[in-house]
Amino acid sequence: xxxxxxxxxxxxxxxxxxxxxxxxxxxxxxxxxxxxxxxxxxxxxxxxxxxxxxxxxxxxxxxxxxxxxxxxxxxxxxxxxxxxxxxxxxxxxxxxxxxxxxxxxxxxxxxxxxxx
Amino acid sequence: xxxxxxxxxxxxxxxxxxxxxxxxxxxxxxxxxxxxxxxxxxxxxxxxxxxxxxxxxxxxxxxxxxxxxxxxxxxxxxxxxxxxxxxxxxxxxxxxxxxxxxxxxxxxxxxxxxxxxxxxxxxxxxxxxxxxxxxxxxxxxxxxxxxxxxxxxxxxxxxxxxxxxxxxxxxxxxxxxxxxxxxxxxxxxxxxxxxxxxxxxxxxxxxxxxxxx
Numbered sequence: 313x314x315x316x317x318x319x320x321x322x323x324x325x326x327x328x329x330x331x332x333x334x335x336x337x338x339x340x341x342x343x344x345x346x347x348x349x350x351x352x353x354x355x356x357x358x359x360x361x362x363x364x365x366x367x368x369x370x371x372x373x374x375x376x377x378x379x380x381x382x383x384x385x386x387x388x389x390x391x392x393x394x395x396x397x398x399x400x401x402x403x404x405x406x407x408x409x410x411x412x413x414x415x416x417x418x419x420x421x422x423x424x425x426x427x428x
Numbered sequence: 429x430x431x432x433x434x435x436x437x438x439x440x441x442x443x444x445x446x447x448x449x450x451x452x453x454x455x456x457x458x459x460x461x462x463x464x465x466x467x468x469x470x471x472x473x474x475x476x477x478x479x480x481x482x483x484x485x486x487x488x489x490x491x492x493x494x495x496x497x498x499x500x501x502x503x504x505x506x507x508x509x510x511x512x513x514x515x516x517x518x519x520x521x522x523x524x525x526x527x528x529x530x531x532x533x534x535x536x537x538x539x540x541x542x543x544x545x546x547x548x549x550x551x552x553x554x555x556x557x558x559x560x561x562x563x564x565x566x567x568x569x570x571x572x573x574x575x576x577x578x579x580x581x582x583x584x585x586x587x588x589x590x591x592x593x594x595x596x597x598x599x600x601x602x603x604x605x606x607x608x609x610x611x612x613x614x615x616x617x618x619x620x621x622x623x624x625x626x627x628x629x630x631x632x633x634x635x636x637x638x639x640x641x
Binding site: 372 | 521522523524525526527528541544548549551552555556558573575576577580581583584585587588
């Protein structure tokens with residue numbers, strides 16, 4: 313049975329990926345309600361590499377940033393910046409899945425397509 | 429949020445301090461990119477052109493480069509200008525490493541598992557070395573879709589560190605090569621198409637490299 317878990321960004325904010333990786337190892341697909349920063353993505357890749365084994369070959373991940381979706385005006389960008397400062401996260405979403413389940417994620421600026 | 433900002437400030441500060449105190453002769457140029465994009469082939473081409481010797485072994489089997497390899501004091505010259513740097517070839521960055529992929533290339537299972545283990549360490553090393561670069565050549569296979577998470581993560585991390593970079597669209601000798609697709613995927617970055625294998629466009633590449641640093 314396919315398991316998908318939606319988790320708030322706040323759970324990853326302090327760089328604690330152990331619960332997330334435990335879920336991924338058990339075959340759960342994770343959706344985070346924000347776009348990870350590049351340094352968070354790099355940290356997650358590093359942590360993933362540490363637990364790769366014969367049974368767990370790694371992850372597929374991809375993010376969508378909502379502010380990237382349209383040619384926003386300066387006013388829109390300023391408004392988005394204020395919203396991000398208040399929320400403390402980048403508006404968007406991140407999908408992370410075990411590589412054994414998600415074979416590929418195709419991204420174009422507006423969509424994510426998962427191949428399973 | 430606060431932690432993220434502190435980290436970003438720390439990275440920028442460290443990068444500025446590094447550039448101030450490092451002697452010109454110690455300039456480090458790193459080769460980064462996904463697995464099998466041709467980083468070592470490009471490193472070999474640069475080293476052959478200017479030193480007359482290769483840097484590392486290349487292979488069609490993924491993750492051939494599993495350790496950081498450095499060639500010191502490479503001097504590139506063009507029109508009276510010159511630049512001496514240490515060239516750092518890094519293992520390909522990946523989000524997954526499956527030993528079965530190596531078995532498909534005829535590697536014995538035991539060796540494939542060992543190769544996978546070494547490859548995971550290589551990815552970690554490559555990420556850690558991002559902090560030590562004065563400039564990075566992001567090598568992308570121009571026959572493949574450039575909008576991959578690995579490319580996005582590498583570019584994002586270099587931007588966050590304010591590290592100068594040049595995107596190298598490699599394998600332009602192949603029929604499916606499409607450098608325009610890379611330019612469209614990453615507007616705002618300088619992109620040069622080369623074939624590290626045949627040497628096509630390498631003179632233009634060296635001119636751009638000298639302009640960047």
